[in-house]
Structure formats: structure tokens, C-alpha cells
Amino acid sequence: MEKNLEYSDLLRLIEDRSAAFCAAVASAPGLDVQVPTCPDWTLYDLVQHLGEGRRRWAATVASGPDATARSAARSEPVAPREREALLAWMAASTQELLDELREAAPDRACFTGWGASQTPHTCGGVARHQLQEIAVHTYDAQATVGAPEPLPVEIALDGVEEFLFTCNATTSPWPHKPNAIDYHTTEGRSWRLTVDGDGARAARIAGDDPEAGGVSVRCTASDTVLFMYGRVSMDGLEVDGDPELLDQLIEWVPEE
Structure with a gap:
């Protein structure tokens, strides 16, 4: 790892x-x-x-x-x-x-x-x-x-995890059906964000994890970070599964 x-x-x-x-x-x-x-x-x-x-x-x-x-x-x-x-x-x-x-x-x-x-x-x-x-x-x-x-690779790879850990992770309950969002970078590193009644938490996963999430995003680490910060749209990403889950995540404002 x-x-x-x-x-x-x-x-x-x-x-x-x-x-x-x-x-x-x-x-x-x-x-x-x-x-x-x-x-x-x-x-x-x-x-x-x-x-x-x-x-x-x-x-x-x-x-x-x-x-x-x-x-x-x-x-x-x-x-x-x-x-x-x-x-x-x-x-x-x-x-x-x-x-x-x-x-x-x-x-x-x-x-x-x-x-x-x-x-x-x-x-x-x-x-x-x-x-x-x-x-x-x-x-x-x-x-x-x-x-x-593009963001330098070492910054972008760290940035995907930093965003998930800092900006997405929370103990506030997810208001929708429990699910998971997978992020796969072309540089070879992957993460899963699990969302449910306990909140949201992220972890690194193997890229070939057979238990795919409800939606997965695959692109460069730089584009992943820029998407997370709203600098690039979903249109330029390779998205498999239900893209509505990504919209729900973007719109979600966890309770304090």
C-alpha cells in the first residue's frame, strides 16, 4: 500500500x-x-x-x-x-x-x-x-x-484521499439508500466511499475489488480531484453505474 x-x-x-x-x-x-x-x-x-x-x-x-x-x-x-x-x-x-x-x-x-x-x-x-x-x-x-x-501526480493522488477523508467523511447519517462510490485512478490507486446510516467513510481498495460500488469513477488522479472540487464536469469522466449517486453526494450537506 x-x-x-x-x-x-x-x-x-x-x-x-x-x-x-x-x-x-x-x-x-x-x-x-x-x-x-x-x-x-x-x-x-x-x-x-x-x-x-x-x-x-x-x-x-x-x-x-x-x-x-x-x-x-x-x-x-x-x-x-x-x-x-x-x-x-x-x-x-x-x-x-x-x-x-x-x-x-x-x-x-x-x-x-x-x-x-x-x-x-x-x-x-x-x-x-x-x-x-x-x-x-x-x-x-x-x-x-x-x-x-493537470495537478502533479503526487499531489493529485494524495488529493483524492485527502478530499475523501476531510470533505466527505462524516458521522452524519446518509439520507439515502446505503451505497458505495468507488474511485479508480489511471495511475493505479483506488478508494471506496461507503455511505449509510453511520455516515460516510473512505478506505483504499484493490482496483480489482469484485464488490463494486453503486457507481465507479475512473480517470486520472488530477481529473478526480478537479471533479471533486467542481472544476471539471462528470461528462469528461468514465462513470459506471448510477451517476445519480454522485449527484446525491455533491448535493449532500451533512448535519453538524
């Missing part, structure tokens, strides 16, 4: 994706262009969202294991409007987060906000989720300049 990314790898890849994000922003014709994958935002809005979020998460990590809520950023200057200054501000935002994560141990407790999921409430869990947020928003920035690139 393939191992998850190490903590040091997560931090390295956060830095890598942040650099790719800034490169896409630097190549744009302007900061007022609309982001096609986030149609309510301009490119400036996207940078502001990502930068402010990293500063708040840095403050949350820095607040230590006794924090009971996500902390306000210690220093949150308004995102500059001039591109060069904005890119410097964005790079500083990422560095602030990385500095705090490097200072913390991956197993140190941390407020996360994701409730009863399968992802631990630790700095390691925060780093894993932060990588995916930055990676997906890098895709958004690249799409804005007409040059979207």
Missing part, C-alpha cells in the same frame, strides 16, 4: 504550487480578468482569497494546540492592487504559513474546523489540506490565463 506524502514533502509542494500560482498571475494580461472556474471572482480576488487565507491559517497553527477556533491573522495588510506588490504579498503570505508549519510538529494538535472526519486535527492534517487548496487554486489561475495544467 502506497504511503501518504511525508510532512516535509507537503511543505515542499506547498512552496512549489505557490510559485506556480504566482507565475500564472504574473503572465495574465491584467488582474481584472474573470476566473472561469470561479466565475464570481477576478484574478485579483483569487490572489486576495488565497493570500488572506494563508495568513489566517498561519495564525491558527501559531496559536498552538489549545486553540478552539481558527485564529485571526496577526498581520493582514490589504492585498496591494499593483501586480508586482501583490505577488510579493502573496509570496509572503505563503512563507508565513510555511514558517509556522515548519516550527510545528506534524502530530501537534491544531484547530481544523472539519469536525468528525477521518483527517486528524493536527498540523500535519492542516498541511495536507493546505497543499490541496493551493494546488486547486493554482489550476484556477492557470485556467484564467488559458494554460491549465
